[in-house]
Amino acid sequence: MACGCSTGWSPLITKAKGTGRGRRGGERRTSRRQTPAVDPRPLVVDIRSIGAGGDGVADDDGRPVYVPYTVPGDRVEVRPVASVAGGVRADILSFEAEGPHRVPPPCRHFGTCGGCALQHLDDTVYVDWKRGRVVEALARQGLGEVPVGAVVRSPASARRRATFAARRIGRDVVLGFNAAKSHLILDLAECPVLRPALVALLPSLRDLLRTMLEAMAAADVVVTETAAGVDLVFVMGREAGLDDRERLAGWAAENDVARVSWQGAEDVVEPIAARRPVTLSWGGADVAIPAGAFLQATAEGEAAIVERVLAATSEAARVADLYAGCGTIAFPLAASAKTVHAVEGEAGLVAAIERSAGAFSGRVSAEQRDLVARPLTVPELRRFDAVVFDPPRAGAAPQARMLAEAGVPTVVGVSCNPATFARDARTLVDSGYRLREVTPIDQFLWSPHVELVGVFSRDGS
């Protein structure tokens, strides 16, 4: 028998207005991915844990059943819908009992929007789960003894950067995030995760896009809140016409945003209206941020990362910052280090560092380099007392192998992927490093993502 959900919230998914929109980043999907057929007969399962993707996990005769929006203790009737990772994913048909840690989600879109997976968990279980993701990733690499600290959290309404997806449907434009486990777009009306200034732009952006998108045409809009105002990149998949430029310039002025840029069919990002300089201050440097550049998702998360890196490297005179972005970590490092060498793959970001490095009288240098194809070599690494690396999700396997051989006294890893961090940590530990501590950092509230900072030193140092 189905019980009423005492939180007053039903996770049964009703589809958002359909758009058939492709992936974020301007790519279009042309075919649906085939998933192996599953037996769709309903099952009643008990949710025992939460899996890496944030779904509740039950056991059905030794086969894992992943049920989105459930909590441990839920007993649910479900319908299997797809084969996944040695088990099945199932949709909820009804609740028979409700687990003790279920809470009402703060957002009306929860259960439909693909942005959040965990708003229905009480805070204690949520934070334990995030920390547990880091502990488990380390344990899978035989690093289960490493001390893992408390999760450093970013509050609600703190995320300063997002990519909205848009599509013209008839006379309307749907604008928001991709719907959960779908390529449809959810037409976003509120978001308790994003900075309010980003949410406030949604209605006006919809009106603007209605004038720029033809029938069924799609676009992405990358929005970043900075101290100068909001910085937007319209990823349109076509070149900007004169009309587009005039409209965008007018819209930028009406909405008092800092900058509007256009990305066409190529990867080139062209400024259309640069109304105020878009700069961020790090360690005394005012860095002019290129449109669409990587930034840590929240100012609070960024501060926590920088604080831990500085604490671990305070004794180091010569420091390298690998995967440096715009210098978020490199410039603060220059407060205590004699020299800081920033290495980054994207030319525009290297140029941004170089423009601001002048104020440091040669103590901050920057180098453009692909650290996968050409990691810093052992002799190059041995010039440093400490090395910081902050790679994308794939991790830094080639660079970790060089670091392992070089034996730099202090290494600090910053990561958005505990699994690849743990793999790279294993490489360092096998060569004689000790992973002294790991701090989980939660910048992606209510999502399955968790970031971390890990500090390594040579045994005995």
Ligand SMILES: C[S@@+](CC[C@H](N)C(=O)[O-])C[C@H]1O[C@@H](n2cnc3c(N)ncnc32)[C@H](O)[C@@H]1O
């Ligand atoms: C996670 S971000 C970190 C940026 C910076 N540390 C920060 O905190 O803002 C990773 C950075 O690595 C750069 N990157 C990605 N692949 C790279 C590669 N193969 N070689 C060098 N840099 C790369 C990206 O452009 C990005 O700036």
